[in-house]
Amino acid sequence: MSTSLLNDLLSDHLDKGYAEVAARRAGRTAGGEMPHARRSGRLWLALGLLLTALLLAAAFRATTTQAPESARASQALVHDVQVGTATSDWLKRRAEDLSARLVRERDAVLATSKTGDRVTRQLQQVEAAAALVPVRGPGITVELGDAVAGQLDPATGDRITGTPEDSGRLQDRDLQSVVNALWAAGAEAVSINRERLAPTTAIRAAGEAILVDLFPLTSPYIIEAIGNPDTLLPRFADSGAARRYQSLVGVYGIRFGVQRSPDLQLRAATGTEPQYAHLLDETNAGPATGGAQGGQPSSAGSPSVPPGGGP
Amino acid sequence: MIAALAMVVGVVLGLALEPTVPLWLQPYLPIAVVAALDTVFGGVRAQLDGIFDSKVFVVSFVSNVLVAALVVFLGDKLGVGGQLSTGVVVVLGIRIFGNAAAIRRHLFRA
Numbered sequence: 001m002s003t004s005l006l007n008d009l010l011s012d013h014l015d016k017g018y019a020e021v022a023a024r025r026a027g028r029t030a031g032g033e034m035p036h037a038r039r040s041g042r043l044w045l046a047l048g049l050l051l052t053a054l055l056l057a058a059a060f061r062a063t064t065t066q067a068p069e070s071a072r073a074s075q076a077l078v079h080d081v082q083v084g085t086a087t088s089d090w091l092k093r094r095a096e097d098l099s100a101r102l103v104r105e106r107d108a109v110l111a112t113s114k115t116g117d118r119v120t121r122q123l124q125q126v127e128a129a130a131a132l133v134p135v136r137g138p139g140i141t142v143e144l145g146d147a148v149a150g151q152l153d154p155a156t157g158d159r160i161t162g163t164p165e166d167s168g169r170l171q172d173r174d175l176q177s178v179v180n181a182l183w184a185a186g187a188e189a190v191s192i193n194r195e196r197l198a199p200t201t202a203i204r205a206a207g208e209a210i211l212v213d214l215f216p217l218t219s220p221y222i223i224e225a226i227g228n229p230d231t232l233l234p235r236f237a238d239s240g241a242a243r244r245y246q247s248l249v250g251v252y253g254i255r256f257g258v259q260r261s262p263d264l265q266l267r268a269a270t271g272t273e274p275q276y277a278h279l280l281d282e283t284n285a286g287p288a289t290g291g292a293q294g295g296q297p298s299s300a301g302s303p304s305v306p307p308g309g310g311p
Numbered sequence: 312m313i314a315a316l317a318m319v320v321g322v323v324l325g326l327a328l329e330p331t332v333p334l335w336l337q338p339y340l341p342i343a344v345v346a347a348l349d350t351v352f353g354g355v356r357a358q359l360d361g362i363f364d365s366k367v368f369v370v371s372f373v374s375n376v377l378v379a380a381l382v383v384f385l386g387d388k389l390g391v392g393g394q395l396s397t398g399v400v401v402v403l404g405i406r407i408f409g410n411a412a413a414i415r416r417h418l419f420r421a
Contacts, residue, residue: 014353046314050321055343
């Protein structure tokens with residue numbers, strides 16, 4: 001049974017209906033074909049071809065419209081990402097504005113007394129160190145970039161050794177060592193691609209992307225460091241990291257350059273959340289801490305204010 | 312003449328009207344297309360064999376398309392839709408190639 005099925009499958013390709021109809025027609029061949037039968041046959045054929053063409057065209061149409069649909073879906077996703085990025089940028093700017101306003105208001109309040117003046121100076125130092133305020137000043141700019149794909153050796157016309165996918169791609173530790181060399185050379189504030197580095201900012205890899213403060217950055221990486229250019233530049237150029245990347249330029253084709261920048265503007269880092277300390281809860285803290293501080297929840301926000309001590 | 316005209320009309324209708332294939336029907340469209348191709352090749356071969364009959368052609372076309380889609384539909388409901396559609400494509404594909412070979416023998420005597 002099964003072999004005959006397979007045999008049928010492999011040998012009989014034509015629909016049996018044709019043979020049967022032909023045999024039947026041969027049986028009553030005496031009368032010949034009537035014109036009426038021929039006309040209806042032609043109509044049948046027309047109907048069949050119409051259906052066939054309709055089906056094939058519809059399938060073609062469906063396939064061609066489906067492809068753009070998937071493209072449209074990915075485009076919609078890209079659009080979502082762009083909108084999300086724009087929103088996050090806007091929120092970031094707004095946070096910067098608000099914290100700048102907060103600083104202004106606080107300074108205005110503190111400026112009324114001598115103790116306040118001292119506190120303000122201390123706060124400014126601490127905030128500059130914590131990268132919480134935008135800063136500007138002279139410094140140097142370091143440019144690092146992945147090896148360009150398909151770069152050719154000018155001498156032989158061959159591809160430069162090392163495919164850009166692996167060895168020519170900068171890793172998070174490359175940025176780390178350059179940034180560390182900049183700190184060691186005396187930089188006072190550093191940013192990578194406009195992302196300001198706070199003392200707790202992490203530079204780490206996630207897949208193929210390098211995250212700085214959890215924002216993905218792509219090559220080329222512009223590292224701006226504020227400091228005295230006269231000492232910062234030679235000290236950095238003399239550091240082990242700078243010399244290593246200078247030599248890697250020739251080996252792997254990465255981009256590396258250092259230059260003086262007379263006026264750099266670095267924006268504030270996104271505020272760091274205390275990991276262990278948290279604000280006293282207003283409702284719980286009131287009775288627990290006693291009446292002395294009750295009703296002054298805002299004082300919890302500035303724990304660095306030292307107690308009195310002015311003349 | 313009428314037949315050629317009907318085919319052109321079919322193509323134009325299919326392309327111009329953009330008949331939106333319902334989503335639940337879309338998985339069966341490829342199967343229906345393969346069944347239709349099988350019927351077309353069978354019809355051409357029957358014509359060359361001299362036993363073509365347009366009624367058989369139309370009836371086998373409609374029934375092949377419907378049955379192929381129905382088999383896959385049943386398979387989908389029973390959890391073997393993928394395998395069954397593979398089976399339909401294999402069987403119809405063998406028939407298409409067999410008929411194409413017969414057509415080639417007719418045309419080129421080789």
